[in-house]
Amino acid sequence: MRTLGQVRRWRWAVLIAWLAAPFAQAALQLELQPQGLSAAQSVAAERALQQVRMRMPPSWQGRFQQPVKVRWSDTLPAHVHGRARNGTITLQRALLDSVQEDQPLPRPLEAALIHELTHVLDRSPQGGWSRDARLRDLAGWQRRPWRLGRTGNAFSGRSPDDYERASPAEFLAVNAEHLLLDPDYACRRPAVAAWFADHLGPIVHAVDCDTRLPLMQAEEDAGAATLLELDPARVYGVDYLLAEGNDQLMSRWGHSMLRLVICAPGRPRGPACRMDLSHHRVLSYRAFVGDVQISSWRGLTGAYPSRLFVLPLNQVINEYTQVELRGLSSVPLALEAPDIASLLERVAQVHWSYDGRYLFVSNNCAVETGKLLQEGVPRLASPGLNRLTPRGLLSRLERLGVADASVLADRGQATRQGYYFASAEDHYQQLFDAARQQLPLGTADVGHWLRQPASERARWVEQGDLRATAALLLLEQAALRREELRARDVLKRLLGDPGNADGTARDALRALLEDTGQLISPAALVQGDGYGLPSADERVQASAAAAQLSARGVPAWQALQTQLKHRLPQAQQRELALIDSNLARLGARMRALAREDEGRVAPH
Structure with a gap:
C-alpha cells in the first residue's frame, strides 16, 4: 500500500508529466x-x-x-x-x-x-x-x-x-x-x-557586460570631442529641456532637448545632483549641415542628416541664453531608475546607429525627441508622443503626467533651482540701465544700443566711472558675439557661392565638416565588423580616433576662422575691428579706475 505522502508525490509527478507532455x-x-x-x-x-x-x-x-x-x-x-x-x-x-x-x-x-x-x-x-x-x-x-x-x-x-x-x-x-x-x-x-x-525565453551568456554607455560628446572648442562612458547609476533624472523660440525661420517654434542630470563623482544619487551643472549633459537632435551652406528648402525636403548631439549643459546654456538670447526651461520627467536606464540604452543605440533625415516640419527636434522617449521608455509607447512642435510635445508629456511644469510657476525660484535659465537680454538691460544712471546714452533700450554701429558706442568708452565702464564692457562683449553671428552668416553665403568663394577655404571647410561628421556619427570611428554598442577594444579605438580628429580639428578651425575674416566685406571687417578696439579701451579704463580706487582706500 502507498502511504498518503507517496500518493501525493505520485499525483504531483503525474501532474508535472502531464503539463510537460505538450512541450516534450x-x-x-x-x-x-x-x-x-x-x-x-x-x-x-x-x-x-x-x-x-x-x-x-x-x-x-x-x-x-x-x-x-x-x-x-x-x-x-x-x-x-x-x-x-x-x-x-x-x-x-x-x-x-x-x-x-x-x-x-x-x-x-x-x-x-x-x-x-x-x-x-x-x-x-x-x-x-x-x-x-x-x-x-x-x-x-x-x-x-x-x-x-x-x-x-x-x-x-x-x-x-x-x-x-x-x-x-x-x-x-x-x-x-x-x-x-x-x-x-x-x-x-x-x-x-x-x-x-x-x-x-532567456539565453545564457557567459560575457559580463560593461554597463557604462559610450557617447561621443562635444567639447568647448570647435572641432573637439571626447568619448564619455556614462554610468546610468550616476544619472539622477531626465528633464525635458525647451529653448524658447525666436524670429528665425528654423527656431520660431523653439527647440526640444533632453537634459541628463548626472551626479558628480562621489556624490550619492539624489536631489543635490541638480546642482552639479558641469556634469550635466544635453541630448539634442539637430540637422547636421555637411556642406558649406544651410538652406531652408533643403531642410524642408530632408536633405540634411538628423544627428543626436551630446553636449555639456553649460555650453548649451551659453549658446541659447548668451548668444541667441533665448530662455531655457528644464522640466523634470517622472522616470524611475529602470526607465532612465532603458532610455539611456536607447540613446546609445541611436547615437551609434541612427542615420535619419532632418525635416523641419515632419521629422524635427520635437518628433525625434518624442520617438526617443517612447522607444526608450516602453510604457510611453502606448499613449504615443508624436507631436510636431516642441511646446506640443511638452503639453503631451504634461497631460500624461510625465512632465511637471509646475516647477516653472515661480520664475525666480525656478531660476535659483536650475529649472529655468533666463535669456541674457534681461541681464543686458539691467547692465545698460546701470550705465544710463551716469551717462546720457541716448536710448533706453539695450537692443537699440547693441544695434548701433560700434563707432557710436565708442564715444562713451572713456566717459563712465568703474561701475558704468564694467557694464559697457560686458555689453560690448555681447555686441561682439552678435556681430560674429552675422559674420558667420555672411561667410556661409560667400562659401556657398562658387563664383565668390575662396577655393582653398572652401576645401578646408569641407574637410573639417567631414571630420565633424565622424565625431557626431561615431560609427565611422571604429573599424571592423562589430555591431551595436562598441566593445571594450572598440571604445579604445573610438576614443583614440576622436582624440586624433580633435587634435587636428581645433587648430584647423581656428586657422580657418582667421583666414575667413579677411573674406568679409570691408564694412564688416571695420565693424569687428572697432568692437575689438572698444573692448581694449574699456579694459584699459577699467584697470586704471580700479588702480585709482585702490589708491584712495589704501592705508597711510
Whole structure:
C-alpha cells in the first residue's frame, strides 16, 4: 500500500508529466531530406542539424508543434543561403562543402539554419513576433508623427547585416542568428536581447557586460570631442529641456532637448545632483549641415542628416541664453531608475546607429525627441508622443503626467533651482540701465544700443566711472558675439557661392565638416565588423580616433576662422575691428579706475 505522502508525490509527478507532455512532444524535430546528397554530405548535414538543435534553447524548441523538414539544393540564388516555405527549409548544398570532421561547424551554415528556423517559428500559430510593436520600435521602424504607419528603417550604422532592415521578419531572423552565435550579443544589443528573453525565453551568456554607455560628446572648442562612458547609476533624472523660440525661420517654434542630470563623482544619487551643472549633459537632435551652406528648402525636403548631439549643459546654456538670447526651461520627467536606464540604452543605440533625415516640419527636434522617449521608455509607447512642435510635445508629456511644469510657476525660484535659465537680454538691460544712471546714452533700450554701429558706442568708452565702464564692457562683449553671428552668416553665403568663394577655404571647410561628421556619427570611428554598442577594444579605438580628429580639428578651425575674416566685406571687417578696439579701451579704463580706487582706500 502507498502511504498518503507517496500518493501525493505520485499525483504531483503525474501532474508535472502531464503539463510537460505538450512541450516534450512538440520539441524541435529536424528531419533530414537526403535526396541529392552524397554519403559524406549526409553525415555533415546530420551533424549540422544535431548541433544547431543543441544551440536552440529549450524554450524555443518547445514552441515547434510540427517536425521541420530540411533539404539541400543547388537551385537557390548564389547570394541566398536558405529559404523557409510551408514549414520546410531549403539550404544551399554548397554550405556542406566546408564542413570538416572534428572542426566547429562553419558559421554561415549554422547562421542559415538558425535564420530559417526562426522564420518557421515566426510564421507558425505560436509565433507572430515580427509583428510585435515593441520589436519594430527597437528595430528602427519608427512611428510616423502625423499619419498612420511607420517610417523606413534608418538604423544603418553598426549593423551586423544590412539584410536585417529588409523587413521586421528579417530583423527577427538575423538577430536570432547573432543572439545564439555571438557570446557578447547581449552587450551589443541589450534591449533586443531583453526582448528575445521576454518573448522566447532567456539565453545564457557567459560575457559580463560593461554597463557604462559610450557617447561621443562635444567639447568647448570647435572641432573637439571626447568619448564619455556614462554610468546610468550616476544619472539622477531626465528633464525635458525647451529653448524658447525666436524670429528665425528654423527656431520660431523653439527647440526640444533632453537634459541628463548626472551626479558628480562621489556624490550619492539624489536631489543635490541638480546642482552639479558641469556634469550635466544635453541630448539634442539637430540637422547636421555637411556642406558649406544651410538652406531652408533643403531642410524642408530632408536633405540634411538628423544627428543626436551630446553636449555639456553649460555650453548649451551659453549658446541659447548668451548668444541667441533665448530662455531655457528644464522640466523634470517622472522616470524611475529602470526607465532612465532603458532610455539611456536607447540613446546609445541611436547615437551609434541612427542615420535619419532632418525635416523641419515632419521629422524635427520635437518628433525625434518624442520617438526617443517612447522607444526608450516602453510604457510611453502606448499613449504615443508624436507631436510636431516642441511646446506640443511638452503639453503631451504634461497631460500624461510625465512632465511637471509646475516647477516653472515661480520664475525666480525656478531660476535659483536650475529649472529655468533666463535669456541674457534681461541681464543686458539691467547692465545698460546701470550705465544710463551716469551717462546720457541716448536710448533706453539695450537692443537699440547693441544695434548701433560700434563707432557710436565708442564715444562713451572713456566717459563712465568703474561701475558704468564694467557694464559697457560686458555689453560690448555681447555686441561682439552678435556681430560674429552675422559674420558667420555672411561667410556661409560667400562659401556657398562658387563664383565668390575662396577655393582653398572652401576645401578646408569641407574637410573639417567631414571630420565633424565622424565625431557626431561615431560609427565611422571604429573599424571592423562589430555591431551595436562598441566593445571594450572598440571604445579604445573610438576614443583614440576622436582624440586624433580633435587634435587636428581645433587648430584647423581656428586657422580657418582667421583666414575667413579677411573674406568679409570691408564694412564688416571695420565693424569687428572697432568692437575689438572698444573692448581694449574699456579694459584699459577699467584697470586704471580700479588702480585709482585702490589708491584712495589704501592705508597711510
